[in-house]
Amino acid sequence: MKGVARLLAIAGVVLVGGYPSNAAPLDTMTEVGDAIQACWTPPADAGNASVTLSFSFKRDGTLIGPPRPTAIKVDGDADAKKSFVDAATAALQKCLPLNFSPKLAQGVAGNVFSLRFDSPKQ
Template sequence: MKRFALFGAAALFFCASSHPGFAQEKSCRQNNPVNTLEAMWDALGRCWQAPVGSKGMEVTVRFSLKRDGSLYGKPQITWLKKDGSERERKDFVASVFGALETVLPIPFTESMGKAVAGRPLTIRFSSRDPNEKTL
């Protein structure tokens, strides 16, 4: 059986500048069936906006999905950059979990559902400081 190492180690960086709040709207959900990893990562990040005052914050979340694209178990924070106050960190994490709640379930094709079902997925949400240099 071929292992999909990408699933366990995949990370996607969502870069956002500070926005006035973090609106999660149902309109940001994926409507067409997803058949690739790239489309899945795009769909997962579509509903997220960084909260005001979160520049420089990052959180990595590990979770699994079922064949139907719904959440399997509870997401776990595996890493949190300790910038900002406790309240700002809580708001940042709440924005991430709120976005996941809004976007899931992701409609998968049958083959994509079989490929990702039960595998650990890791995603990083990052609100970059606009003054931060990137390579």
């Protein structure tokens, strides 16, 4: 049953273009990563690119400060890199606030997490 609820939550993310506030609470960081990745739409002309963002959550599912790019692999000029990083940052912001289970909310607050956003060709 829990697996079905998770699939429905992720499907809802895909359908509405963001993390649904009424979705089942997220219990693990794997579920958090899956929910955020469901919001990710790389730029059409991204080629073979990736960016890793580092960020921290508050217990309420919002971010503590802006995410920081920690690794960028984008072919092209500074504008291409900025476009890709901006798209990844927008995907993260679009999913917020996330709905953490009480146990995850207690453990997640203030810790630094990293998530890699890849272009479709990765």
